[in-house]
Amino acid sequence: MIPSILPTYSxxxxxxxxxxxxxxxxxDGRRFLDLGAGIAVNALGHAHxxxxxxxxxxxxxLWHTSNLYHIPAQxxxxxxxxxxxxxxxxxxxxxxxxxxxLAVKMARKYWHDKGQPERVEIITFDGSFHGxxxxxxxxxGSAKMTTGFGPLLGGFTHLPFGDHAxxxxxxxxxxxxxxxxxxxxxxxxxPLPDACLKGLRDLCDTHGILLILDExxxxxxxxxxxxxxxxxxxxxxxxxxxxGIGGGFPLGAVLATxxxxxxxxxxxxxxxxxxxxxxxxxxxxxxxxxADSEFLEGVNRKAGLFRQKLEALIATHPNVFEEVRGSGLxxxxxxxxxxxxxxxxGYDAGLLTVPAADNVVRLLPALNITETxxxxxxxxxxxxxxxxxx
Ligand SMILES: *Cc1c(COP(=O)(O)O)cnc(C)c1O
Numbered sequence: 082m083i084p085s086i087l088p089t090y091s092x093x094x095x096x097x098x099x100x101x102x103x104x105x106x107x108x109d110g111r112r113f114l115d116l117g118a119g120i121a122v123n124a125l126g127h128a129h130x131x132x133x134x135x136x137x138x139x140x141x142x143l144w145h146t147s148n149l150y151h152i153p154a155q156x157x158x159x160x161x162x163x164x165x166x167x168x169x170x171x172x173x174x175x176x177x178x179x180x181x182x183l184a185v186k187m188a189r190k191y192w193h194d195k196g197q198p199e200r201v202e203i204i205t206f207d208g209s210f211h212g213x214x215x216x217x218x219x220x221x222g223s224a225k226m227t228t229g230f231g232p233l234l235g236g237f238t239h240l241p242f243g244d245h246a247x248x249x250x251x252x253x254x255x256x257x258x259x260x261x262x263x264x265x266x267x268x269x270x271x272p273l274p275d276a277c278l279k280g281l282r283d284l285c286d287t288h289g290i291l292l293i294l295d296e297x298x299x300x301x302x303x304x305x306x307x308x309x310x311x312x313x314x315x316x317x318x319x320x321x322x323x324x325g326i327g328g329g330f331p332l333g334a335v336l337a338t339x340x341x342x343x344x345x346x347x348x349x350x351x352x353x354x355x356x357x358x359x360x361x362x363x364x365x366x367x368x369x370x371x372a373d374s375e376f377l378e379g380v381n382r383k384a385g386l387f388r389q390k391l392e393a394l395i396a397t398h399p400n401v402f403e404e405v406r407g408s409g410l411x412x413x414x415x416x417x418x419x420x421x422x423x424x425x426x427g428y429d430a431g432l433l434t435v436p437a438a439d440n441v442v443r444l445l446p447a448l449n450i451t452e453t454x455x456x457x458x459x460x461x462x463x464x465x466x467x468x469x470x471x
Pocket of ligand 1: 175176177178179210211212213262266267295296297298299323324
């Protein structure tokens, strides 16, 4: 008999009922150090007092009005994002996959309105993940996500990750946009080197192509800058944001330049819940907190410390781990053992990590994890690796 919850997830036998900072408590009283953060969502940990206060304050005033009216909290968040980023304008969604839908629509509408309606192709890369909507799975294109769901949305060209020649050959006057994650998350913490992101920007400029960055997982301070592309010193035309921006409240956004967004006039797109007062009130506190230079310095300092300790851990367990990769507090342990075994052994040691493709274990802690908690994480990873090594 089908369970009352559609069984699309295989879940670990853990039920959490309370969270505090980087810790989660189960219904039977066990405490877990959380290096998953709800898949890079709880950027400021669980039950952060400032986020709880912002949500409570808004909840006591007004929950929802729809976008038929002006929403002060939405205006505040949009102004903040425009101030802190390349963007001139923002549209708010409830998730990353909805941000993908708009990014695709925006790129196509741009070319339509420029009198080149045939320019619809969007180039994407193997191993990418852009969400589970019809556009999201067509964009990523993997058999795992698309099989059985045809006919798929057309107009996506999938290229091998890191194949520069294939990219040069595929990009041309039919290309509307290139869509890429600066660091692939689900794909196994595979960073696009800064030089490649610069190269992509140049290629886009040569052909007039729009560059869409999916920073749903790598954005919002995770790499030690507010957005990952800042490390490469290049800007996108359109950017997808979600996960960390709501700190656990469902919130996403598409950020864009005025030019890239020029086709999106009144009536061309919408969302009932998108940008609602509750999500935006929380989002504004998240953005204000993370965009602070001292906060980001702390992320970089802790990331350096964590990475150094992980390198030592790998040296201690050469049969379990191969390498650590990623940037900031978006780290991946490429395993020699089976990654799921490491994740499961972590559960026994009171540690939550997240598996990813390419036999990787993801470490995506809250950005305000403490140095003491990083030491605890290393101890528990050591226990897990010892158990896996047998
Ligand atoms: C999680 C994720 C998405 C989809 O976000 P949802 O909120 O799950 O719809 C899209 N892109 C990337 C890079 C992601 O990590």
